[in-house]
Amino acid sequence: MNFEELINRIGTRNLVIGAVVLVIVILCLIFWRTYRLKKRRKEIMAIENRLSAIKSLPIQYRLGRVQNIAKNTPELMDQYNAFEARYTQLVSTQKDEISLLLNEIDEKLYFGKMYKVSGKLVKLHDLMDQFEKDAKELLAEIEKVTEIENVQRLQIIRVKEKYRDVQAAYENSRYKLDDAIPGISELNEQIDKDFVTLEDMMNSQRFDEAKKQCDLIDQKIDFLSANIRDLPTYLSLASSYIPTEIEKIQKRILDLKSKGYSLVRIDAENRVIAMQDNLQKALDDIQNLDISEVGEILNHITEEISKLNDEFELEEAAQNEFNKIYEDIFKRVNELNQNYSYATEELEKLKKLYVIEDQGMDITAEAHALAGMLEQMAALKDLINSQEFSYQEVVEKLKDLDSQGEAFQKKLQVFFAKRDEMYLTEKRALDELENINIVLLEIKSQIKNKQLPMINESYKDYIADSYKKANEIRFLCKSRPIILENLTNQVDTARDIIYKLYNNIHNLIVTADMVEEAIVYGNRYRSSFLEVNTELTKAEVLYRNGEYTKALSTAVDIIEKIKPGSYEKLVKKNNASAAQ
Numbered sequence: 382m383n384f385e386e387l388i389n390r391i392g393t394r395n396l397v398i399g400a401v402v403l404v405i406v407i408l409c410l411i412f413w414r415t416y417r418l419k420k421r422r423k424e425i426m427a428i429e430n431r432l433s434a435i436k437s438l439p440i441q442y443r444l445g446r447v448q449n450i451a452k453n454t455p456e457l458m459d460q461y462n463a464f465e466a467r468y469t470q471l472v473s474t475q476k477d478e479i480s481l482l483l484n485e486i487d488e489k490l491y492f493g494k495m496y497k498v499s500g501k502l503v504k505l506h507d508l509m510d511q512f513e514k515d516a517k518e519l520l521a522e523i524e525k526v527t528e529i530e531n532v533q534r535l536q537i538i539r540v541k542e543k544y545r546d547v548q549a550a551y552e553n554s555r556y557k558l559d560d561a562i563p564g565i566s567e568l569n570e571q572i573d574k575d576f577v578t579l580e581d582m583m584n585s586q587r588f589d590e591a592k593k594q595c596d597l598i599d600q601k602i603d604f605l606s607a608n609i610r611d612l613p614t615y616l617s618l619a620s621s622y623i624p625t626e627i628e629k630i631q632k633r634i635l636d637l638k639s640k641g642y643s644l645v646r647i648d649a650e651n652r653v654i655a656m657q658d659n660l661q662k663a664l665d666d667i668q669n670l671d672i673s674e675v676g677e678i679l680n681h682i683t684e685e686i687s688k689l690n691d692e693f694e695l696e697e698a699a700q701n702e703f704n705k706i707y708e709d710i711f712k713r714v715n716e717l718n719q720n721y722s723y724a725t726e727e728l729e730k731l732k733k734l735y736v737i738e739d740q741g742m743d744i745t746a747e748a749h750a751l752a753g754m755l756e757q758m759a760a761l762k763d764l765i766n767s768q769e770f771s772y773q774e775v776v777e778k779l780k781d782l783d784s785q786g787e788a789f790q791k792k793l794q795v796f797f798a799k800r801d802e803m804y805l806t807e808k809r810a811l812d813e814l815e816n817i818n819i820v821l822l823e824i825k826s827q828i829k830n831k832q833l834p835m836i837n838e839s840y841k842d843y844i845a846d847s848y849k850k851a852n853e854i855r856f857l858c859k860s861r862p863i864i865l866e867n868l869t870n871q872v873d874t875a876r877d878i879i880y881k882l883y884n885n886i887h888n889l890i891v892t893a894d895m896v897e898e899a900i901v902y903g904n905r906y907r908s909s910f911l912e913v914n915t916e917l918t919k920a921e922v923l924y925r926n927g928e929y930t931k932a933l934s935t936a937v938d939i940i941e942k943i944k945p946g947s948y949e950k951l952v953k954k955n956n957a958s959a960a961q
């Protein structure tokens with residue numbers, strides 16, 4: 382069958398369709414192949430970029446730093462050798478395996494060959510993964526060794542920042558410090574040189590030495606900072622304020638001495654010398670930049686200046702107080718001495734007059750206290766006359782002397798109070814005795830004036846006993862020394878007896894008067910009533926026999942019997958007469 386027959390058999394149309402389909406298939410195959418080639422080439426380019434990135438890792442640079450560090454740190458040499466061997470292995474893998482395989486795949490793709498490319502790409506990816514992993518692990522381990530440099534660099538940066546801050550502060554107070562304290566500039570220059578040395582150590586990979594050098598610089602910067610912070614204040618105090626205050630104190634010392642003040646107790650001059658010595662030490666320490674104790678020294682000096690000025694003020698105030706009190710205190714002590722002498726005289730009088738049982742009355746027991754005060758006063762007078770004394774000290778002693786004087790004065794007051802009490806006790810007793818005598822005279826006068834027909838023997842005994850008691854008191858008062866308590870007791874006893882007697886006599890006379898009035902009142906009924914006559918006669922007999930109470934009872938009973946209420950009228954009349 383020839384070609385024409387085949388065409389006729391298939392048909393022209395079908396043949397055209399088949400040709401079109403074939404062309405389309407061919408085009409698709411070509412497109413697909415082209416796409417795969419582009420994809421693989423892109424994949425190869427990505428691998429090349431990845432390889433370049435891995436190769437750009439600073440392994441070799443870091444390894445060189447490890448080598449430099451190992452030169453100054455022998456114990457790192459073995460570790461460096463291991464790193465170098467691993468790095469060599471990485472380079473070998475990259476050249477002998479990865480690069481060769483990469484070039485082979487790239488060449489195939491260049492000529493459009495796809496046979497076995499996929500398998501080789503898988504192998505290449507595996508090699509790249511392992512290569513990247515090994516490279517990063519090696520770099521991480523190397524960086525652990527070189528981290529010491531990084532840490533040291535950070536420390537250096539921190540120290541430099543601190544130094545810059547200190548320098549900024551230094552510029553603000555430089556005009557105060559440079560001329561006064563040359564050591565500050567020298568310290569700055571020394572720190573600058575230390576930084577140069579530090580950089581040399583870092584460049585030489587001598588990190589241990591660099592760390593020590595950095596710590597030393599840090600300490601110097603702290604020291605410089607403390608000096609820059611404190612020295613302006615210290616200089617102001619040590620060069621200006623304190624010398625001026627010391628000069629004022631010296632002038633004040635001269636002024637006080639010219640006014641007669643003694644500053645021995647204050648020890649002002651020696652204290653000024655001590656302040657000057659301490660000030661000089663502080664100035665020397667400032668120049669030497671040894672200020673660890675300067676603040677304490679200057680603070681102590683300023684406190685001492687304040688204390689000394691306060692003591693000057695106190696001394697001047699003490700002088701004013703001294704001028705006000707010393708004469709009065711000496712006068713009071715002299716008066717105490719006079720009062721004591723008078724008290725001893727009074728004590729001797731009292732001993733002659735009374736038996737003194739109260740030991741507190743013996744004022745002579747305080748003689749030693751008075752003698753001590755007199756000696757103290759004499760010593761104070763000598764001290765004052767010497768013109769070499771501290772007013773504060775003398776004022777304190779004067780106040781102590783005055784306090785002793787007040788205590789002694791209270792004892793004298795107690796003595797004189799007890800003396801006056803003894804005199805008053807005797808006077809009261811004598812006054813009471815005088816009253817007793819007056820009462821006795823009154824009793825005798827009443828008995829005499831009333832002319833009572835008879836007085837009971839008991840009243841006579843009372844009267845006799847009263848006179849006896851009064852005589853005993855008079856005798857006791859003449860028998861010196863007397864016991865005042867006994868005198869008081871006897872006077873009280875006599876007074877009780879006599880006042881009881883007085884009341885009884887008075888009642889007796891009143892009763893007798895009432896008997897007389899009752900009989901007189903009843904006489905009007907005598908002639909009319911026999912019973913009245915009998916009872917009144919009986920009352921008269923009782924009256925003459927001195928039985929006044931029975932007489933009154935008898936007379937009143939018969940009167941009341943004849944005329945009830947008569948006795949009440951009689952009592953009212955009697956009371957009215959007594960009131961007049």
